[in-house]
Amino acid sequence: MGDFFQKQKSYQPKLFNMAESTNMRLRLPLLCIILEVILIILFGALVEYNDDTHAKLWNANKSHSATRDDYENEFYYRYPSFQDVHVMIFVGFGFLMTFLQRYGFSSVGFNFLIAAFSLQWATLMQGFFHGMHHGKIHVGVTSMINADFCTGSVLISFGAVLGKTSPVQLLVMAIFEVTLFAVNEFILLSMLGANDAGGSMTIHTFGAYFGLMVTRVLYRPNLDKSKHRNSSVYHSDLFAMIGTIYLWMFWPSFNSAITNYGDPQHRTALNTYYSLAACTLATFAFSALVNPEGKLDMVHIQNAALAGGVAVGTAGEMMLTPFGSMIVGFLAGTISVLGYKYLTPVLESKLKIQDTCGIHNLHGMPGVLGAVVGAVTSALASPGVYGDGLQRVFADAETGKWNPQSRVANSLNIKTYLQSVSKQNMPVFFSGFILKLPIYGAPPDTHCFEDGLYWEVPGEEEGHELNEVATPNEMEKLNS
Template structure:
């Protein structure tokens, strides 16, 4: 089943070690502690009257750790829903996240301005690196089960670079606001990944379709991912907003948006799932759309009321995205239906979106960008007071009108979509080269191709792990 093509003995070590050595060299030549992590510089600030509490660490570290949990546990376990792809879901998520956060530190450092030829790092750069990593993991969701770890590392190299470029254009050139990343993280990651999936389209993927579904326990593991993402999304959206009311408000808006989204998700799931039952795939994904959709506007004066409306819409859109309007299967003739997370995309556009990232990150991300543009256009000095300086510094300074801020937000969405789609296209073709050890069509969604599975040499044992009554009796004797 495994063969030299998917053997990782040379490919993965070469990729990992070359990349890590490059990173270490670049860090050695380019990266420095910032003023708040450097012993000498921080103590100069202390000598100038700062208190240790002014160190940004105390404002942001708890949020950073929540974001960190979302990246490694949230994304990692969300993707364990596949019955035999748990090792790869958590394990490749772990690998590419550990790589991407280092690479992102460098790429974001390059484009966001160097300090005397050096990249300065501290808690805020750590959060931003994790954010960029999140975008890569969203793309991973679209190609889950169909790519080798080497392909994923190559994808990460390119995607992180383009993410940094896009982020720079959106935030610095265009002056848009996007603290929670509706555009820069979710829209970018989703459409980049979908385009990669399009180029890597496998017409014969149905040969693996019996593995492209969940089992009872894998769905429970996936719920660990879902719930952690849901709980910590308020920290995600508020992690890099301004101190004080901004962080406080962003967290609260996100909390309400998610709560409303969850009610919408459960209500609609029962409507669209067959037999009037709930469908785990909706709960695992659509209930999170409310966090995506307030990624841009969460820091604005959206109000809890507005947040709930946005969350409710996001959940609705997301569940509806899972409907298979072309469904012609009849019970009994098709014993192994795929999860059908993106039936329309697959049938009309030849995009095989394993995790349904279009429903969770794509559409809600675009919705979030639009909500952000509208909310920005409606900003008034009367509502924001002096807080305008934190949320919309250009409006506060009089450089732009609120309506123009709205236009900048909208342009940013278009730019993000453009870079994501073009970048995904190019990346897809690079990943199509037959040198990365990608799995054949017949053994996608299968851990055994890249992992030594337990019980490989002792599988009788595994089969009797569920103990027979006899054994149990003996144990109780």
């Protein structure tokens, strides 16, 4: 290893100027420390335990009611789901993006950094918009899940700009995106009264839309100078499959994590399970079909097989039935593979959208499909089908507002959604231009998709020659 680093150092003069411009020594520490100090001050001023996490409040509430007991703490309803979501955010997204041959450290590492920041910032932003309690933000396992959800949206956008941004740039992006996410979520859920437990609209469509806008603004005409690095190697594809499989397995927990207790949570997990299974068969089918030699493409398997989870994000808690879920999943897998094959190249060449991970195919289109499915399914909802459970799925039914008019209003989800989205064009573009400022140490076009700019990178096989397991030549060299 010592040897190896000496070798590496001898080439560094050639990279000198670039190293200057991408040096993170002051930028990254300064930004991280300032952000964390601000977070700590705001948490100190604004954040409080909620009724289920506060020692005094929980035990006081308990004595009010003879029947309430420890197992009624929301912890036992939601914590297992939270942990599954947490795995999706850190292992799922993190490893899904390790498919690039020399960008694994950054994929997992920057994913880790921006997620750790975003979940703190999201606690504040979501708390601010979703109802303060006497000027305080109350936290517990549900706020943790919501913060992780918001973080997921940022990581979706990260997928679009993967390999072309510095960690400082990503943190700045996260500041903007988390804020706009909370605004968008507030408009959709609180003002328009839409249902979106699994976040087809709030998380996936928003994250995709934001990321595509940003990558459009950051368009690099000379990105093909780094083309040779924008692809996988054998083992990097296996690491990425770790991410894929974890996302796939835990998506039922993702969609059901914040639905109401009891049947909605149970039903959502079931619907998502079947949607994903059907999606996987569609993915394999179309991946082989669109290849001239009938060979499967890892890009499709790693990504499109997940579209079924995105597409039942909104309708999963409704009486979609396994039958309906499978149809939705099958469609989602199909459009996702076709998107990777035929749409992504067009987006890049015509619309100048360089979408590294193809988030448009995994989160964008399936998210819109999910919104449509959600609108249709909620328009078909009725007390006849849901019985007394209607109000447990549709919050407005609980307040006595359920009637044909409100059903139509609900089915207008998409229209209102598009309106709300279009209002965000300006701030998103603004974020993009802020991110374009040449102060963040972004990589030059010749060194995108390369860990070496921001990480101390060891060699792949260099140390190898000194092992027991040596080829005869190496052995002779060592002996001579």
